[in-house]
Amino acid sequence: MNPAPFRERLAAWFDANARDLPWRRTRDPYAILVSEMMLQQTQVATVIDYYLRWMERFPTAAALANADVSEVLHAWQGLGYYSRARNLHAAAKLGLAGNAEALERLPGVGSYTAAAVATFAFDESAPVLDANIIRVLARLFDYSAPVDTAAGRAFLRARALELLPAKNAGRHNAALMELGALVCVPRKPRCALCPVRPFCAAREPGKLPLKKPRRAILRVEQNCVYARRGDEILLEQQTGRRWRGLWCLPALPNPAGAPLAELKYPITHHIVTLRVHRRAAPAEIQPGQLWVPKSRAGEFPMPSPHRKALARLLELTDS
Ligand code: SF4
Structure with missing residues (x-):
């Protein structure tokens, strides 16, 4: 040309x-x-x-x-x-x-x-x-x-x-x-x-253009806790590579029973199912966790799936 x-x-x-x-x-x-x-x-x-x-x-x-x-x-x-x-x-x-x-x-x-x-x-x-x-x-x-x-x-x-x-x-x-x-x-x-x-x-x-065959989509589960102390919500600051510094609902390693809310979101070649389980307020919180007044939760940087889940939970429990 x-x-x-x-x-x-x-x-x-x-x-x-x-x-x-x-x-x-x-x-x-x-x-x-x-x-x-x-x-x-x-x-x-x-x-x-x-x-x-x-x-x-x-x-x-x-x-x-x-x-x-x-x-x-x-x-x-x-x-x-x-x-x-x-x-x-x-x-x-x-x-x-x-x-x-x-x-x-x-x-x-x-x-x-x-x-x-x-x-x-x-x-x-x-x-x-x-x-x-x-x-x-x-x-x-x-x-x-x-x-x-x-x-x-x-x-x-x-x-x-x-x-x-x-x-x-x-x-x-x-x-x-x-x-x-x-x-x-x-x-x-x-x-x-x-x-x-x-x-x-x-x-x-x-x-065109042609691309190499795509990697298969993997389905994974993520379980979290929704704990309340009056008008406060328990949040946890992330230390992992993807969301370091952001605030999420705390992880729940051994989930049991039906979740209070569930949503799916895509991330790279994964589809993640986020399940949030209601739990009683713990007597003591873990390092990195914080009780946050619900009116101030918006001031904390949160990844979209957790922000959406929290909005849905507040609607379910407080409206
Ligand atoms: S393929 Fe793209 S570059 Fe070629 S004529 Fe069509 S629009 Fe133009």
């Missing part, structure tokens, strides 16, 4: 069709890192509000670095995958360096995020391979092998590099991403509206 006319068409389409997303109005690497961390695993429509609230609360890397981890987790509450918030907090303390290689050394910043920040903030000519760009490239070059292998990534990276301009790389990468989000969409690509259709080799675009 001849990259120059491809880039011209793509750029003209982007100028006319780009969405006005708040993180596109800035070149601040901190703000762009915040948006990129939030956009991992979360839809654009959900991220917009979180991003605006976050930037109001922690407008600079220094403001975030000086915040308490509990405040940071609370601001992230509802986005899930809390390691992203902890990593962002740690990265803010270390400071944001000026190229993709240095950014990749920050905690939780992989090659994709580092390239995205470097290209959008510093206009670095770095190939950015997010899910949208991977799909667009796999179709443009009719790549019919799995994209999530070392060979697949190397192929796409090489194609992305061939297409990259020396100048305005950030805008070019944003345009490719936007094409994937608005036109070259996963199930039914809108090829009739596509500005780069003359360059596209895809024979059956709806079937």
Whole structure:
């Protein structure tokens, strides 16, 4: 493919069709890192509000670095995958360096995020391979092998590099991403509206990109306690990797009897059934546990499934 006319068409389409997303109005690497961390695993429509609230609360890397981890987790509450918030907090303390290689050394910043920040903030000519760009490239070059292998990534990276301009790389990468989000969409690509259709080799675009077979979904159970002392609820601060620093209903190692409430939630390749059992208030509480007035429970950062379970329990017992 001849990259120059491809880039011209793509750029003209982007100028006319780009969405006005708040993180596109800035070149601040901190703000762009915040948006990129939030956009991992979360839809654009959900991220917009979180991003605006976050930037109001922690407008600079220094403001975030000086915040308490509990405040940071609370601001992230509802986005899930809390390691992203902890990593962002740690990265803010270390400071944001000026190229993709240095950014990749920050905690939780992989090659994709580092390239995205470097290209959008510093206009670095770095190939950015997010899910949208991977799909667009796999179709443009009719790549019919799995994209999530070392060979697949190397192929796409090489194609992305061939297409990259020396100048305005950030805008070019944003345009490719936007094409994937608005036109070259996963199930039914809108090829009739596509500005780069003359360059596209895809024979059956709806079937691309291919991926390695998925891991089987595992079903697991999680049992917790709902204990009350008048208007107080017993909560437990987590120390495990996934929810470290967050507050949950305390774990119940040996559940017996019917639960008071039950809900299911997905996490990576698991479906978790959360069962909450009513228990009498213990005479003594364990380290890490706390009696929290129910009116103040909202001030404690909690993972969504536990927050939803608690709301349901309060409705069942207090209404
Ligand atoms: S022509 Fe269709 S498959 Fe090819 S890039 Fe455009 S939308 Fe995607």
